[in-house]
Amino acid sequence: GAGVSQSPRYKVAKRGQDVALRCDPISGHVSLFWYQQALGQGPEFLTYFQNEAQLDKSGLPSDRFFAERPEGSVSTLKIQRTQQEDSAVYLCASTSEDFQPQHFGDGTRLSIL
Amino acid sequence: LAKTTQPISMDSYEGQEVNITCSHNNIATNDYITWYQQFPSQGPRFIIQGYKTKVTNEVASLFIPADRKSSTLSLPRVSLSDTAVYYCLVGDLRGSTLGRLYFGRGTQLTVWP
Numbered sequence: 001g002a003g004v005s006q007s008p009r010y011k012v013a014k015r016g017q018d019v020a021l022r023c024d025p026i027s028g029h030v031s032l033f034w035y036q037q038a039l040g041q042g043p044e045f046l047t048y049f050q051n052e053a054q055l056d057k058s059g060l061p062s063d064r065f066f067a068e069r070p071e072g073s074v075s076t077l078k079i080q081r082t083q084q085e086d087s088a089v090y091l092c093a094s095t096s097e098d099f100q101p102q103h104f105g106d107g108t109r110l111s112i113l
Numbered sequence: 114l115a116k117t118t119q120p121i122s123m124d125s126y127e128g129q130e131v132n133i134t135c136s137h138n139n140i141a142t143n144d145y146i147t148w149y150q151q152f153p154s155q156g157p158r159f160i161i162q163g164y165k166t167k168v169t170n171e172v173a174s175l176f177i178p179a180d181r182k183s184s185t186l187s188l189p190r191v192s193l194s195d196t197a198v199y200y201c202l203v204g205d206l207r208g209s210t211l212g213r214l215y216f217g218r219g220t221q222l223t224v225w226p
Binding site: 004031033035040041042043044045048050055056058059091093095098099100101102103104105106107109 | 145156157200206207212215219
C-alpha cells in the first residue's frame with residue numbers, strides 16, 4: 001500500500017510569510033508525528049496526534065508553529081511569520097498502534113530567504 | 114527519555130560485516146531499542162527493534178547484552194547501497210513517548226567498493 005506522503009517536497013518562502021505543509025499518513029494509522037530535522041542532525045519531535053486529538057505539542061519551538069488533524073487523517077503543519085531559523089526538513093510519521101515502528105514520509109524541505 | 118551515544122562515522126568495504134554499537138546507560142525497564150536507517154533526502158526507515166538478547170530479521174541482527182546498557186546493530190555483507198546514517202533510539206514505545214525518542218546525530222556509515 002501507499003506510504004506516508006508529504007507535500008510539497010520543497011518550499012521556498014520569504015521571511016515573514018506563512019507556510020503550510022501537508023502530511024497524508026498511511027490509511028488507518030491512528031498516531032501521527034511531526035519532526036523537524038536540521039542539516040546534519042537527527043529528527044527532533046514537534047508534536048503528536050492520536051486520531052484528531054493533539055496530545056503532545058511540547059516540541060513546537062514557538063507559538064508561530066501550529067498543527068492540526070481535523071478528521072484524524074491528513075495533517076497540516078503551519079508556520080506563521082517564518083524566520084530563517086525555520087529552514088529545515090519537516091518530517092511526518094505515522095503508526096498504527098503502540099510498539100509498532102513509525103513510517104516516515106520523505107519530508108518537506110523548507111527554505112526561508 | 115534515555116539518550117544514546119554512537120560513533121559519528123564508520124567506514125567499511127563491500128561484502129564485510131558491519132557492527133555499530135550504541136551506548137544507553139540510562140535505559141529504563143520499559144524501554145525498547147530501535148534502529149532506523151536514513152538516506153539523503155528521504156525519511157528514516159525502520160530496520161530492527163528489540164528488548165533483550167538477540168533479534169534477527171532479513172536485513173540485520175540486533176544484539177543486546179543482559180544489562181541492556183548497550184546494543185549492537187550488525188549488518189551482514191554490506192553493499193554500496195547500505196551507505197546511510199543509522200540511528201539508535203531507546204525508549205518506551207507507547208503514545209507520545211514513541212515520537213519523542215532521541216535520534217541524536219546517528220552514525221554515518223560509508224561503504225567503499
